[in-house]
Amino acid sequence: MADATLTISSRNYSSWSLRGWLVCRMAGLDFDVELLSGKESSTRAELLHLSPSFLVPRLTHGDIVVWDVLAIAEYLNEIRSGAGLLPESAAERARCRAVSSEMHGGFINLRSAMPMNLRAQIPGFPIFNGAKGDIDRILAIVEDCLSRSGGPYLFGARPTLADAMYAPVCTRFRTYDVPLPFTAETYRDTILAWDLMAEWTQEAVAEPDEIEELDMEF
Template sequence: MKLLIGNRNYSTWSLRPWLVLRHFDIPFEDEVLQLSGEGWRETLAKRSPTGKVPVLIDGDLVVYETLAIIEYLADVFPEKQIWPADRYDRALARAAASEMHAGFTALRNHAPMNLRASHPGKVDADAVRKDLHRVETLWGELLTRSGGPYLFAEFTAADAMYAPLATRLRTYDLPVSDTAARYVEAIYALPAFQDWLSQALQEPWVVDDDEIDVIQGRVAPGTIA
């Protein structure tokens, strides 16, 4: 198997299936397709049916959407319990993952993932308050039910889906409860996440579209080293 991913520092959708593959010890290779620079869109268009990442290649099969990749892995490796084993929990996990897939647009738009950065105070909490309230409610209910440290006690695909959101809370120091803060710590403590993070911190590339100082006009595009 090969997973085509974007820059580790910024690519939220790439992080999600990568964590599943890495945490559940599924053999795979990855290849970074940069999300900036000369000709990057053309390169993506040649390698991905949608011109986006991630893309999973397994023999002749090409799976090009995050949740579809995760579901394919769950089908191929049922013994890994990528989703919770309990049917009730599995339904809740899939609902939570689908909500992340389709929602939280304010957090996505106002607080792009940037693992190398620390930008406390640069995101208006009022602009993302509704999303913060919803994620607090969702995480709180699931963590109370499971006892933590992950949404269904053990790490599952649902946690992989929320990992990028957890990084946003830390990068921008957004106001959250102690329960949410502990969950963010649990995500960061996961060995698979630490592996991704260590590689992200070594990347030299900058994607201006995901840099808050460029987005908010504090610095000009192309000036962040």
């Protein structure tokens, strides 16, 4: 039996579950996954409200229970500081936390207009002004981070918390056929080719679709 349990909702639809799972895997934590039923009202609330502060994902590690992706990441950084969830230098750790927090609390127009859906492919999806502003800001963050670090990940040669936070956006760029400049396109492809993302996506594609009318309610 694993040392910990990560409670998640939909692999296909829940960007917060993906982020929580990624940071746990990146930290090398031994954990089981508890998948909530899509028919439960609490799961629908987490997905439809697009809330980063809902109680899923939730990590149970012995007697410790922690929820919210950033809180989970900070807890894992404390107990597994050598895992590299944050960059080595203080300045880069601060920047990593800042861009991760910006994703955690912002980009509401993008979330609402372009929900995560790993099974969907929508060529020519119309991008309206609100979502476009969010995309422009994300592209600026990606460009700035990669120009500083040299890539291929936001803070250098290996993924950090920031990449886990921005990974669901990379899936949205693919799902909704978002035109990207070369640097962002290369970063998107790097994230989508990441072995952890490939593993998650394979399970998401096979997930039973229990959440009826989800696309319409978004």
